[in-house]
Amino acid sequence: xxxxxxxxxxxxxxxxxxxxxxxxxxxxxxxxxxxxxxxxx
Amino acid sequence: xxxxxxxxxxxxxxxxxxxxxxxxxxxxxxxxxxxxxxxxxxxxxxxxxxxxxxxxxxxxxxxxxxxxxxxxxxxxxxx
Amino acid sequence: xxxxxxxxxxxxxxxxxxxxxxxxxxxxxxxxxxxxxxxxxxxxxxxxxxxxxxxxxxxxxxxxxxxxxxxxxxxxxxxxxxxxxxxxxxxxxxxxxxxxxxxxxxxxxxxxxxxxxxxxxxxxxxxxxxxxxxxxxxxxxxxxxxxxxxxxxxxxxxxxxxxxxxxxxxxxxxxxxxxxxxxxxxxxxxxxxxxxxxxxxxxxxxxxxxxxxxxxxxxxxxxxxxxxxxxxxxxxxxxxxxxxxxxxxxxxxxxxxxxxxxxxxxxxxxxxxxxxxxxxxxxxxxxxxxxxxxxxxxxxxxxxxxxxxxxxxxxxxxxxxxxxxxxxxxxxxxxxxxxxxxxxxxxxxxxxxxxxxxxxxxxxxxxxxxxxxxxxxxxxxxxxxxxxxxxxxxxxxxxxxxxxxxxx
Numbered sequence: 463x464x465x466x467x468x469x470x471x472x473x474x475x476x477x478x479x480x481x482x483x484x485x486x487x488x489x490x491x492x493x494x495x496x497x498x499x500x501x502x503x
Numbered sequence: 504x505x506x507x508x509x510x511x512x513x514x515x516x517x518x519x520x521x522x523x524x525x526x527x528x529x530x531x532x533x534x535x536x537x538x539x540x541x542x543x544x545x546x547x548x549x550x551x552x553x554x555x556x557x558x559x560x561x562x563x564x565x566x567x568x569x570x571x572x573x574x575x576x577x578x579x580x581x582x
Numbered sequence: 583x584x585x586x587x588x589x590x591x592x593x594x595x596x597x598x599x600x601x602x603x604x605x606x607x608x609x610x611x612x613x614x615x616x617x618x619x620x621x622x623x624x625x626x627x628x629x630x631x632x633x634x635x636x637x638x639x640x641x642x643x644x645x646x647x648x649x650x651x652x653x654x655x656x657x658x659x660x661x662x663x664x665x666x667x668x669x670x671x672x673x674x675x676x677x678x679x680x681x682x683x684x685x686x687x688x689x690x691x692x693x694x695x696x697x698x699x700x701x702x703x704x705x706x707x708x709x710x711x712x713x714x715x716x717x718x719x720x721x722x723x724x725x726x727x728x729x730x731x732x733x734x735x736x737x738x739x740x741x742x743x744x745x746x747x748x749x750x751x752x753x754x755x756x757x758x759x760x761x762x763x764x765x766x767x768x769x770x771x772x773x774x775x776x777x778x779x780x781x782x783x784x785x786x787x788x789x790x791x792x793x794x795x796x797x798x799x800x801x802x803x804x805x806x807x808x809x810x811x812x813x814x815x816x817x818x819x820x821x822x823x824x825x826x827x828x829x830x831x832x833x834x835x836x837x838x839x840x841x842x843x844x845x846x847x848x849x850x851x852x853x854x855x856x857x858x859x860x861x862x863x864x865x866x867x868x869x870x871x872x873x874x875x876x877x878x879x880x881x882x883x884x885x886x887x888x889x890x891x892x893x894x895x896x897x898x899x900x901x902x903x904x905x906x907x908x909x910x911x912x913x914x915x916x917x918x919x920x921x922x923x924x925x926x927x928x929x930x931x932x933x934x935x936x937x938x939x940x941x942x943x944x945x946x947x948x949x950x951x952x953x954x955x956x957x958x959x960x961x962x963x964x965x966x967x968x969x970x971x972x973x974x975x976x977x978x979x980x981x982x983x984x985x986x987x988x989x990x
Contacts, residue, residue, distance in 0.1 A: 537858075538854070538877075539893060539897075539929070542881050543881060545878065546881040557726075558871070558878070559722060559723045560726070561878065562722075563723075
């Protein structure tokens, strides 16, 4: 069995990935009218 | 008693003679358990124990434990 | 059906990717985390629901109809709880028909126009299909629901995270959060934030960008149509499951655990499995309250030898219901017809062919990775094109198919 990742490191990495995702979202989000197919159900 | 009878019914309906049921078992755990065999199983349980389920009772069954509890509720004399 | 979209674009509703929604969500989460108990929480949930509802209900009349429908649902629930044993057995059947009738007539005011009151007085409520289904679930289950309160029911039907497009939560799960102050999902802030971020990426980055290319349009070339047709299901998955991720993640932030709506639908090996993995909150409701009662009645009353054809019919009927829940135009009718037929074929295979194969052949052959992968690809490949019918209807879909195989 591999040694488990320390809790602190796990949280740190998780936060890092979250920031990365937010960066992607802020940079690439499509600003125009969205389709939102489901609203008419 | 309920446990063993239910297990026998499960083995017949789901065509698996080695099936061992547990309380937290649900449809994801048994290969042949789909919407149709579910109905067959329910009606077989009804026949075997001489009880009848209401539709809202059937809708609430999440796992084998729920089914056993419901049978127990309908047939309190069975231990 | 496009009525709601046209209406929304005039009205500037809160979309999930606007600052308006972002501020609303931050406010909602902070308030519900700070006041997570008792009457204060209930008051906050009610106010948030009302605020959100205001943007998605067209006018006072529509609001009144909605309110009336929920009050009626509550009343029926009380009657059923008190006099369950005295009521005749066809009452649940009647209630199911009533809800479906209301939904289908309200969604399409032009249907049976001479007697359809919604032709003269159309209601404009986004998410009406979800609301009516929550009410149907409550009416049918009321005899088993211990704690029934009008306020809880009202807030359940219009609960703001699930208002627009589900998931269709069961009443008691909402009640456990709303009335009993249960923290259904303790300590999961970071996973919840990830879930929301994933949802935003799936919905607004991937799905909307791909959808904006409009590959599936009657005026497109055959090549683009081929690509677009097979991309449709993926786009729809990213769109809808992304939306669900945002909603589920958001609810988790105030420690409410909503039910999951998708279970890796691309792993489905046939149409039946697909509908067990896709939009689960809807299909499980239709299974519990439409398919199960019918098939239980068949299995109880009909001789085993004659059961199968009737059960197959019940499957077909259920598939038509799922199609009509989505919409009432001809496109949805054909969609139901195709999916229903495939469902019938897959049941016949299970019933007639599989038992003859023998257990060893089944495990060796049917469950082999190659064969399973093949079935998964085929399932995806025929379901994706059927989505053309939703948007374009049968005639245009037929023309597009002709373009694709070079007949036009």
